[in-house]
Amino acid sequence: MTESIKVDSPAQLQMSLAAAMTLGLRPGIFYRGATLSCINLLLTYEGGCAGNCAYCGLQRQRDGRFSEKSFIRVEWPSFPLEEIIARIGRHPERVDRVCISMVTHGRAVEDTLAVARSLQPLDAAVSILMAPTVMTRENIVTLKDTGAEIGSVAIDAATEELFDRYRGKTVKGPHEWERYWQCLADAVEVFGDSKAGCHLIVGLGETEREMANTIQRVYDLGANVHLFSFYPEEGSALADREACPPGQYRRLQLASYMIQNGFTSYGSISYDESGRIAGFGVDPEEEKIVIESGIPFMTSGCPGKDKLVSCTRPYGDGPPGDIRSYPFAPNMEDIAKIRMELTESYPGCSELEEGQ
Ligand code: SF4
Known part of the structure; x- marks a missing residue:
């Protein structure tokens, strides 16, 4: 009798292509010597995710087998949990953190706990990208x-209207704006200050002002x-x-970094009438130093052992x-490009500039 192959979590998990390369499960090296010390895992089920988010590769209404669908932009191959653990154990110097991304599924909490x-025996910190729709505050405590x-929450959309349009009622999705914010507040309470994260996607149709406001709220x-x-x-x-x-994206990266580090705030930033950021409310010399450090334009996410x-x-x-989120410190050439991008407008962004 042949044993049936388990395709569902927790026996099997999807992994970002970059994480698979880090563990030597896929060949290749990263462009410009980028490195990754976080193994990004994703729960996977033959029945798929109950969500129907319009921008996501895993959305319910998309054709194809769930385990073969990609999550964001890059491929997410599937591997047995045992093999993943063995690989991490064999390369502890490569791995500082493991992130388990839940999907919206009735078994997601128990399977995340099992993973x-x-x-636990590994020397790696653990992050959970939580699925608020299928979780309670008690689940966060257990995690x-x-x-x-x-613990992080992917609120993704900057406004309730966009959230409903792309994740909620309009696409017949199960997610609710208030529930996501409550889960984030619970995560801060349970994990502690700066131990909770919020994913936000820039470019879903919000104005820069709206996104800056949401960043300040977080x-x-x-x-x-964690900006995308x-x-x-x-x-x-x-x-x-x-x-x-x-x-x-550049303006929001800079705004987010400067709000987080106390250089400015949503209220000190100025916006033009189309909602585009017109000034950061920061001393120009200080702003120049921050931009030239390149740090605001690097990927924002959970830290490693070196912080x-x-x-x-x-x-x-x-x-x-x-490149949108730099996986390494931008060099001088990158900074020159970023400087130009920071002043770029786009269709529908600034009517003033368009009319000029
Ligand atoms: S930033 Fe944190 S929560 Fe988000 S995917 Fe990375 S490790 Fe997971």
């Missing part, structure tokens, strides 16, 4: 008790912002939409030829 338990150090709650640039995922409902214009970002997600939100 987290299996990771922490099982060894998770950071920081005021005591959580960190919208990239159209093939096969998703938003496949034909333009990627986030670089100028919009620098471990979850660098190389080229996860833009191709290597048009």
